[in-house]
Amino acid sequence: MTPQVLPQTETLRDEAVGLDLRPDTEILERLLAGQQAALAALDACLPQISVAANLLAETIRAGGRIHYAAAGSSGLMGLADGAELPGTYGLSPDCIAICMAGGVPTSAEMPGHTEDDTEEAQQAVSQAKSGDAVIAISASGSTPYPLKFAQMARAAGAHTICIANNADAALFDHATCAIHLDTPPEIIAGSTRMGAATAQKAALNMMSTLMGIRLGHVHDGLMVNVIADNRKLRGRAEGIVRKITGVSDTVARDVLEQAAGDVKQAILLASGARNHAQARHLLEQSGGHLRPALKQL
Template sequence: MTALPPTERRNPATTDIDLLPTLDLLRAVNAADAEVPAAVARALPVLAEAVDAAVAALRGGGRVHYVGAGSSGRYAVLDAAELAPTYGLEPGRITAHLAGGPAALAQAVEGAEDSEPAGREAVAGLRPGDVVLGLAASGRTPYVAGALAAAREVGAKAVLVSCNPQAPLADLADLHVCTDTGPEVVTGSTRMKAGSAQKLVLHGFSTAVMVRLGRTWSNLMTEVAATNAKLVGRKLTILTQATGADPDTCRAALRSTEGELKPALVLLLTGTTPAAARAALHSADGVVRAALDKLRP
């Protein structure tokens, strides 16, 4: 009999969870959740390799594909969806593929995760240098297997994110980001510790990729898409925080750059013109610090 993955084993610390008073039940869940960051921390060296591969892919005109089923796939969709408004990432550069398609976001699509061909089809059009990030808590989901195998065949980087040190899919991956969170509070409910670990991995991965690509200056967003009043105000706040200039000066800078935050920031920090700020950014591949170095004596 094949050994159960850690995510499917019974947790000896919670066998009497159904007998606990509500507060103690919540404490048991909270205590288990507290184990997650340490599991993610142990995986950071491999995750850093995945980040660097993704940065290289995106700088070279390639793409990153998140692939997952069930909770894993839903977390991937949420992470990818935030990258355009937060960092101005162009559509299609980082794409999430959920087994069962959009319908599976709100309701389980039975059997969708069992199709390896569907995983292959999801990442059709892969090119050498692209990155496939497959998320599977147990490390054995066929849908993810199909996508990882497709990546290997075309020379794309295959990355597995799992919670199983003995994940069967690890053989299909160039990198295995393993967050060994152990048995769940409720056996097999991988939306719990395993899901939290995958969310942390995705948050760390996408944030680090965006920072490495120069989509921030310091710890401030520089390509936020001002699609509503809140985000318009955030642009102004970012400029005042970054430069120390008063709001009226920052508004004038934004007007002079037609609302573009990066050239307004470079303009205010160097005293240059909008045209020179844009030119410096263009020659620096959009990285604010590099553009500033070009303009400063």
């Protein structure tokens, strides 16, 4: 009988044999090496991540939505990325949809059977329209929930960015942009919350950060579209205004108040814009990019 060939995400690594008999430090060293090897897999994916980031930017510019579709650990990676985008880059929460099999967990209970629920996926994907972007994530690339979501979203005219850790993933059949994260087998066979999920999170973070840059929400490494809705972030916003314009603490606070917390407009006011209306107009002309708006002053 021909032995069954397991997907890479399910394969047992040779060096994991006898793992439970080893000293703590040696086990941890091997776990860390597994995480580092998973991250190294992103080197080959940079062109695809770039394509995906620009699809996301195009979607937001056109008034579309970004839908994260996944189950289990992959769903948590999508949630961690998507839920941060409104605060970090000032995107409207309405632009982001987190579609996770079984719903976003509110406790430690996350049943595994929900990943097979294609009916739930069909209900969730009904919100995805032509011109939207879907990020479907699955370590195996065969998880029914994101697979059905990507299939139906593509048919509806949405851009589909499909991320999987197995080369022959069925998910890629429905991809506008396919990202294969060629992570090695896990130290704990099949525990894709480890290396595979680490690579997924890094890819998602890189993708959404490049999107934020291309939308004009980053200037010299500073998040100039941040939503300053707590003490720490208000201090950060003031620091950004000071860093870019060289004004005093008092002036930074004053222009931020005039701009109702809009960091880009505050920077323009501190740089010589006559009033709030001119600052807003300059940003409209530049497509929201601060650098060309500053050059007009």
